[in-house]
Amino acid sequence: MTTSRRDRAPVSLTVDLVVLTVRDGQLQVLLIVRGAEPYAGQLALPGGFLRPGEDLEVAARRELWEETGVEGGMLHLEQLRTYAARERDPRGRVVTVAYLALAPGLPIPSAGTDAQSARWEPVGNVLSKSVSLAFDHNQILADGVERARSKLEYTTLATVFCGETFTIGELRHVYEVVWGMPLDPRNFNRKVIKTDGFVEPTGATRSLDTGRPAALYRRGNKTDALHPPMLRTTIT
Amino acid sequence: MTTSRRDRAPVSLTVDLVVLTVRDGQLQVLLIVRGAEPYAGQLALPGGFLRPGEDLEVAARRELWEETGVEGGMLHLEQLRTYAARERDPRGRVVTVAYLALAPGLPIPSAGTDAQSARWEPVGNVLSKSVSLAFDHNQILADGVERARSKLEYTTLATVFCGETFTIGELRHVYEVVWGMPLDPRNFNRKVIKTDGFVEPTGATRSLDTGRPAALYRRGNKTDALHPPMLRTTIT
DNA sequence: ACAAAAGTGTTGAATCTACACCCATGC
DNA sequence: GCATGGGTGTAGATTCAACACTTTTGT
Numbered sequence: 001m002t003t004s005r006r007d008r009a010p011v012s013l014t015v016d017l018v019v020l021t022v023r024d025g026q027l028q029v030l031l032i033v034r035g036a037e038p039y040a041g042q043l044a045l046p047g048g049f050l051r052p053g054e055d056l057e058v059a060a061r062r063e064l065w066e067e068t069g070v071e072g073g074m075l076h077l078e079q080l081r082t083y084a085a086r087e088r089d090p091r092g093r094v095v096t097v098a099y100l101a102l103a104p105g106l107p108i109p110s111a112g113t114d115a116q117s118a119r120w121e122p123v124g125n126v127l128s129k130s131v132s133l134a135f136d137h138n139q140i141l142a143d144g145v146e147r148a149r150s151k152l153e154y155t156t157l158a159t160v161f162c163g164e165t166f167t168i169g170e171l172r173h174v175y176e177v178v179w180g181m182p183l184d185p186r187n188f189n190r191k192v193i194k195t196d197g198f199v200e201p202t203g204a205t206r207s208l209d210t211g212r213p214a215a216l217y218r219r220g221n222k223t224d225a226l227h228p229p230m231l232r233t234t235i236t
Numbered sequence: 237m238t239t240s241r242r243d244r245a246p247v248s249l250t251v252d253l254v255v256l257t258v259r260d261g262q263l264q265v266l267l268i269v270r271g272a273e274p275y276a277g278q279l280a281l282p283g284g285f286l287r288p289g290e291d292l293e294v295a296a297r298r299e300l301w302e303e304t305g306v307e308g309g310m311l312h313l314e315q316l317r318t319y320a321a322r323e324r325d326p327r328g329r330v331v332t333v334a335y336l337a338l339a340p341g342l343p344i345p346s347a348g349t350d351a352q353s354a355r356w357e358p359v360g361n362v363l364s365k366s367v368s369l370a371f372d373h374n375q376i377l378a379d380g381v382e383r384a385r386s387k388l389e390y391t392t393l394a395t396v397f398c399g400e401t402f403t404i405g406e407l408r409h410v411y412e413v414v415w416g417m418p419l420d421p422r423n424f425n426r427k428v429i430k431t432d433g434f435v436e437p438t439g440a441t442r443s444l445d446t447g448r449p450a451a452l453y454r455r456g457n458k459t460d461a462l463h464p465p466m467l468r469t470t471i472t
Numbered sequence: 473a474c475a476a477a478a479g480t481g482t483t484g485a486a487t488c489t490a491c492a493c494c495c496a497t498g499c
Numbered sequence: 500g501c502a503t504g505g506g507t508g509t510a511g512a513t514t515c516a517a518c519a520c521t522t523t524t525g526t
Contacts, residue, residue, distance in 0.1 A: 185506085189506065208505095214505055215505085
């Protein structure tokens with residue numbers, strides 16, 4: 001190690017969050033309107049600077065709370081990727097660690113202290129570039145959505161989009177929205193039920209406006225890997 | 237954004253590499269003996285400080301070359317994860333971005349300028365703690381191996397462990413070593429051949445010491461996703 | 473001839489897909 | 500009754516796992 005002290009680039013670290021939910025039959029992302037330069041007034045992912053001695057995941061939950069009022073205590077949070085391109089932030093060398101959060105349908109967030117406002121936006125509007133985000137946040141969002149899509153295939157993660165208890169139909173709805181394709185309700189039902197540890201019945205049922213009441217389930221004990229995976233047999 | 241300047245923790249960024257290869261029927265990782273404090277004389281993953289204005293992936297290839305003499309030009313390199321626990325480095329707040337590299341059987345590296353020596357070590361010896369690494373590198377290695385194992389299932393990545401051209405037997409050997417389980421040569425053959433874009437025949441054959449010569453293949457045009465995946469049907 | 477590795481055939485089991493069909497509720 | 504969504508049955512196609520068997524080389 002002959003690295004001299006001046007070869008060690010000191011950088012600022014930020015944490016940004018891709019918070020996804022399923023609302024109104026669409027996959028939506030939580031965005032804020034930036035209140036300060038750079039990119040003041042523009043839409044961006046929630047996030048901010050890591051504080052001295054703070055852990056990344058702690059910082060992620062804190063920023064989420066401060067900027068959007070969303071309580072991060074019980075949502076699924078996983079590290080997505082780190083972005084460090086030189087020109088990504090006009091303030092200098094700012095490296096960001098992006099996190100992916102998946103949440104059940106959340107209340108419309110109330111503006112916190114650090115943001116003028118926060119809101120849900122359908123990801124389709126952002127990915128198609130009709131809504132443009134600050135920094136490289138369009139890219140980060142695209143990576144997050146891609147991660148979510150593929151994780152639905154080989155993990156039980158879809159259940160975190162649902163509430164504490166849910167019907168198989170609701171779970172199927174999550175898959176259909178995230179993958180953007182219809183699934184056969186009858187085959188989906190069987191597949192989920194017979195996959196060990198995916199969901200477990202609560203015994204209760206839920207009545208919708210119309211139709212037969214559906215059995216309610218909660219998340220199974222299998223946290224992640226699905227064997228065999230839920231296949232989307234169409235082309236990718 | 238009311239973040240004051242002192243709330244922005246300046247950190248040092250390092251890049252560390254989990255370089256995996258298949259040698260002598262074992263999955264092996266490239267390690268160096270640290271030449272400087274902290275952890276001088278102890279084994280560690282190759283890596284080092286990011287230089288001002290340097291991109292992460294460039295830094296990863298540079299450190300690999302400087303510390304081990306391995307030419308990173310043509311090996312598969314992907315970001316693994318970022319580690320930022322407060323106590324992970326005695327020098328202060330040092331955050332590391334870990335990269336995973338997969339390479340065909342490489343020559344035994346010659347020591348470079350920054351390391352007293354570099355060598356291959358079977359990952360089993362490290363994961364079982366009979367070999368202990370500096371910093372949190374044991375954890376980083378475990379995460380890298382886990383990533384490699386699962387990527388073999390649903391991507392064509394196993395081919396990067398092979399040379400430019402390879403036999404199906406060699407490819408199967410990669411799977412067997414990384415997954416640590418025997419596979420049926422006959423079924424494996426068919427599965428790989430019929431999976432569109434996995435491998436394509438070169439027309440040539442290769443003779444081993446004994447047995448019928450095997451047809452040679454090169455990587456197919458499908459870079460990543462495998463549909464359907466190569467399933468390990470046994471318990472995980 | 474024999475050993476060894478490559479590759480093909482085949483068979484029964486399991487799974488997937490596309491339906492027909494029944495069930496339970498609100499209106 | 501009728502619309503609507505929940506859930507079961509089932510037949511044909513596809514895939515999988517296991518293993519017999521043939522092919523092609525070196526010795």
